Amino acid sequence: xxxxxxxxxxxxxxxxxxxxxxxxTFAYDNHIVRAFAxxxxxxxxxxxxxxxxxxxxxxWPQLNFDTPFTTFGRIxxxxxxxxxxxxxxxxxxxxxxYSLQRLCKARxxxxxxxxxxxxxxxxxxxxxxxxxxxxxxxxxxYAELEWPVDIAIAVVWVAFTVNxxxxxxxxxxxxxxxxxxxxxxxxxxxxxxxxxxxxxxxxSAMKSYSVYAGVQDALVQWWYxxxxxxxxxxxxxxxxxxxxxxxxxxxxxxxxxxxxxHFWGLIFIYIWAGPHHLLxxxxxxxxxxxxxVFSVMLVAPSWGGMLNGLLTLRGAWDKVRQEPMxxxxxxAVTAYGMATLEGPTLAVKSVNALSHYTDWxxxxxxxxxxxxxxxxxFSVLYWLIPRLYNTSLWSVKLANYHFWIGLxxxxxxxxxxxxxxxxxxxxxxxxxxxxxxxxxxxxxTVIRLIPMYQLRAIGGTLYVAGVVLMIVNLYRTAKAGRFxxxxxxxxxxxxxxxxxxxxxGHRWLEGxxxxxxxxxxxxxxxxxxxxxxxxxxxxxxxxTIASVKPYTALECLGRDIYIREGCVGCHSQMIRPFRxxxxxxxxxxxxxxxxxxxxxxxxxxxxxPDLHRVGGKYPDAWHFNHMESxxxxxxxxxxxxxxxxxxxxxxxxxxxxxxxxxxKVGVPYTDEDIRTAQQSIEAxxxxxxxxxxxxxxxxxxxxxxxIALIAYLQRLGTDIKTLAPATxxxxxxxxxxxx
Amino acid sequence: MIENVLRKLGGIENYGILSLCLFVGIFTLIVxxxxxxxxxxxxxxxxxxxxxxxxxxxxx
Numbered sequence: 001x002x003x004x005x006x007x008x009x010x011x012x013x014x015x016x017x018x019x020x021x022x023x024x025t026f027a028y029d030n031h032i033v034r035a036f037a038x039x040x041x042x043x044x045x046x047x048x049x050x051x052x053x054x055x056x057x058x059x060w061p062q063l064n065f066d067t068p069f070t071t072f073g074r075i076x077x078x079x080x081x082x083x084x085x086x087x088x089x090x091x092x093x094x095x096x097x098y099s100l101q102r103l104c105k106a107r108x109x110x111x112x113x114x115x116x117x118x119x120x121x122x123x124x125x126x127x128x129x130x131x132x133x134x135x136x137x138x139x140x141x142y143a144e145l146e147w148p149v150d151i152a153i154a155v156v157w158v159a160f161t162v163n164x165x166x167x168x169x170x171x172x173x174x175x176x177x178x179x180x181x182x183x184x185x186x187x188x189x190x191x192x193x194x195x196x197x198x199x200x201x202x203x204s205a206m207k208s209y210s211v212y213a214g215v216q217d218a219l220v221q222w223w224y225x226x227x228x229x230x231x232x233x234x235x236x237x238x239x240x241x242x243x244x245x246x247x248x249x250x251x252x253x254x255x256x257x258x259x260x261x262h263f264w265g266l267i268f269i270y271i272w273a274g275p276h277h278l279l280x281x282x283x284x285x286x287x288x289x290x291x292x293v294f295s296v297m298l299v300a301p302s303w304g305g306m307l308n309g310l311l312t313l314r315g316a317w318d319k320v321r322q323e324p325m326x327x328x329x330x331x332a333v334t335a336y337g338m339a340t341l342e343g344p345t346l347a348v349k350s351v352n353a354l355s356h357y358t359d360w361x362x363x364x365x366x367x368x369x370x371x372x373x374x375x376x377x378f379s380v381l382y383w384l385i386p387r388l389y390n391t392s393l394w395s396v397k398l399a400n401y402h403f404w405i406g407l408x409x410x411x412x413x414x415x416x417x418x419x420x421x422x423x424x425x426x427x428x429x430x431x432x433x434x435x436x437x438x439x440x441x442x443x444x445t446v447i448r449l450i451p452m453y454q455l456r457a458i459g460g461t462l463y464v465a466g467v468v469l470m471i472v473n474l475y476r477t478a479k480a481g482r483f484x485x486x487x488x489x490x491x492x493x494x495x496x497x498x499x500x501x502x503x504x505g506h507r508w509l510e511g512x513x514x515x516x517x518x519x520x521x522x523x524x525x526x527x528x529x530x531x532x533x534x535x536x537x538x539x540x541x542x543x544t545i546a547s548v549k550p551y552t553a554l555e556c557l558g559r560d561i562y563i564r565e566g567c568v569g570c571h572s573q574m575i576r577p578f579r580x581x582x583x584x585x586x587x588x589x590x591x592x593x594x595x596x597x598x599x600x601x602x603x604x605x606x607x608x609p610d611l612h613r614v615g616g617k618y619p620d621a622w623h624f625n626h627m628e629s630x631x632x633x634x635x636x637x638x639x640x641x642x643x644x645x646x647x648x649x650x651x652x653x654x655x656x657x658x659x660x661x662x663x664k665v666g667v668p669y670t671d672e673d674i675r676t677a678q679q680s681i682e683a684x685x686x687x688x689x690x691x692x693x694x695x696x697x698x699x700x701x702x703x704x705x706x707i708a709l710i711a712y713l714q715r716l717g718t719d720i721k722t723l724a725p726a727t728x729x730x731x732x733x734x735x736x737x738x739x
Numbered sequence: 740m741i742e743n744v745l746r747k748l749g750g751i752e753n754y755g756i757l758s759l760c761l762f763v764g765i766f767t768l769i770v771x772x773x774x775x776x777x778x779x780x781x782x783x784x785x786x787x788x789x790x791x792x793x794x795x796x797x798x799x
Contacts (some may be wrong), residue, residue, distance in 0.1 A: 099788070102788070102790075103787060103788065173787065175780075175783075175784055175787075177784060177787045177788065178784070179788075242788075243788050244788075246785075246788045246789060247788050247789070250789065251789075252785035252788075252789060253785050256776075256781040256782075256784050256785040257773040257774065257776060257781060258773075260769065260772065260776070261766075261769050261770060261773050264765070264769040264772075265765075265766060265769060272758070290758060293758055293759075294758060294762075297762055300766075505772065505775055505776065506772045506773065506775075506776055507776060507777070507780050526761075530757075
């Protein structure tokens with residue numbers, strides 16, 4: 001029996017030029033497309049439902065259920081990972097596996113690699129669904145999974161890359177269509193981003209520390225985080241837009257010339273813009289400005305692509321009325337346009353001063369996730385499933401309901417979040433006529449936002465309901481049709497001479513995939529190198545501060561608990577150099593304060609206050625009571641209770657391995673520090689227990705997790721307070737960012 | 740040596756000029772590249788997704 005990836009048979013035919021060519025008959029693999037389609041629909045429901053759950057926890061804290069596995073800090077990363085990697089990831093593979101085969105006029109390079117890609121990816125998602133609620137996390141946003149899962153991701157992604165490039169190499173169509181360029185850029189760039197951001201030192205089977213520290217870790221993380229948006233959520237979906245939009249509109253893309261400019265402009269510029277996630281932080285000014293300038297430039301190629309998509313529908317807008325798939329596509333492309341104008345706007349420093357750490361960012365990313373990725377995935381599913389099953393959609397009416405419910409849901413999501421974000425930003429910065437903060441108690445700004453969070457949950461409910469309608473519709477469609485697993489097709493064989501015609505124009509480049517891939521890699525590497533390399537080679541970028549010392553053994557364990565519980569999901573540790581922030585939190589954060597922070601914990605939103613200078617701000621007993629029941633110390637707080645921290649015994653047996661791992665990545669622990677770690681823990685715990693006793697907590701056992709967490713929180717931001725005033729002034733002058 | 744070069748590049752003004760030159764240079768090249776494409780080729784490429792799944796396109 002012949003392999004399905006080989007031609008079934010060949011026959012001679014007469015080409016339009018009059019010459020004889022060999023026509024090969026082969027079969028497209030629809031099994032793999034169907035598998036990814038089912039997966040994207042399933043994980044789409046799970047991911048959005050998890051989002052609705054965490055959104056509800058923000059106005060109904062009882063839904064945290066006082067158990068570690070269901071608290072906001074652990075479930076929020078589950079939601080983001082499920083939507084990005086499970087829903088959009090499977091959606092991307094679905095569209096790529098369908099369109100690539102047709103555009104290359106070839107079956108996938110290897111069925112085995114296709115299924116390794118599918119099952120490997122699902123296993124990674126399941127691993128995430130288990131490990132994140134267990135608190136096994138690196139804490140780096142969208143890269144939370146621990147090192148064994150990171151290795152699995154790298155293996156599966158390489159399998160996908162080989163399968164993609166192998167299919168392109170054995171293609172029967174001389175030139176690569178624009179969608180394929182976007183797929184190539186996705187494959188190679190995600191390989192690079194994932195591997196470099198995930199470099200970490202294992203301390204045990206499921207615990208590791210980033211090899212980078214502080215500012216450098218932040219820069220690498222947001223180089224990754226920003227470009228995960230670019231090359232995971234954007235470029236593959238642009239490829240799908242360039243394939244499925246013309247298919248549904250039954251007309252070619254508006255301008256193929258524009259698509260060339262769109263592609264090269266986008267992949268070249270995108271990679272530079274990562275630092276816009278770190279404006280006004282301790283990142284050096286040059287890197288911040290670089291990120292801002294390239295972010296603004298990004299508007300040009302992004303809007304080129306959006307207009308190319310929308311103008312493809314010129315003269316065919318009547319189809320949009322009749323075809324639900326096109327309705328979803330139009331909203332998706334419009335959302336792409338809105339998000340890609342808003343992104344550069346938020347990257348302008350003066351706008352970012354207001355928007356950063358607020359819910360404005362949440363609104364922005366959900367315009368992209370719900371509108372661009374969500375609606376485009378729905379669009380492709382509505383188009384694809386009837387074709388895979390050789391039938392028509394079960395109910396166009398139900399699909400139209402889904403469209404309107406989804407659109408309404410999106411509006412109910414983003415409008416309250418914009419309102420919430422701007423309200424938050426303005427309240428944080430508001431001074432009274434006497435020159436004091438108008439809202440000095442952070443909680444006042446949180447309570448004001450509760451109605452917005454409630455409205456957002458209505459939006460989320462509508463959106464999830466729409467997904468349910470879609471699943472019903474697609475299931476009934478599949479039941480009504482007959483699945484075509486191996487779809488027979490014919491195409492003339494492509495001779496190797498035809499593949500490699502030596503020219504220098506873009507047309508030549510479209511026929512030489514290896515050269516194309518190399519050039520794409522060069523385009524994305526240049527920006528990464530210029531952005532990141534100086535940060536590692538030039539010492540002046542991270543001025544050291546003599547009084548900043550490594551964490552003690554107990555603080556180190558406390559920091560790991562802070563990471564485990566996902567505190568970074570709501571609390572930043574980065575005070576920006578604004579009067580409104582120094583008045584509220586204290587001295588602004590310096591790059592040199594984070595040199596032992598593996599990983600950095602600067603955070604990206606403040607649902608709760610910044611914690612960088614929380615050390616010494618409250619007595620130990622306050623933290624004890626606050627962690628047990630936040631509302632006992634802060635009435636109206638929406639923070640979850642953490643009662644298990646008071647009862648769980650601290651595992652001190654791991655501390656020496658952890659300190660050794662940290663030493664390997666540059667933290668200067670001595671042999672003596674590691675040898676005496678247990679004694680150090682006992683001594684510091686005793687001090688904290690004594691402090692608790694003075695705060696009327698007389699029964700606190702010294703060996704519970706809460707003690708370590710208190711030790712860490714009380715250390716935060718205190719190192720520079722021990723400096724002599726003169727030294728402090730010198731170091732302050734070296735710090736980046738103006739007041 | 741690399742450190743010296745990079746230290747000199749470390750000033751924000753140089754990075755601004757460097758990024759602008761790179762952007763204008765690459766963007767100009769891409770526009771020229773795109774404009775030089777022949778219309779027949781562009782039309783053929785733009786129509787690729789519209790060929791049906793079982794098409795046996797015999798054009799060279």
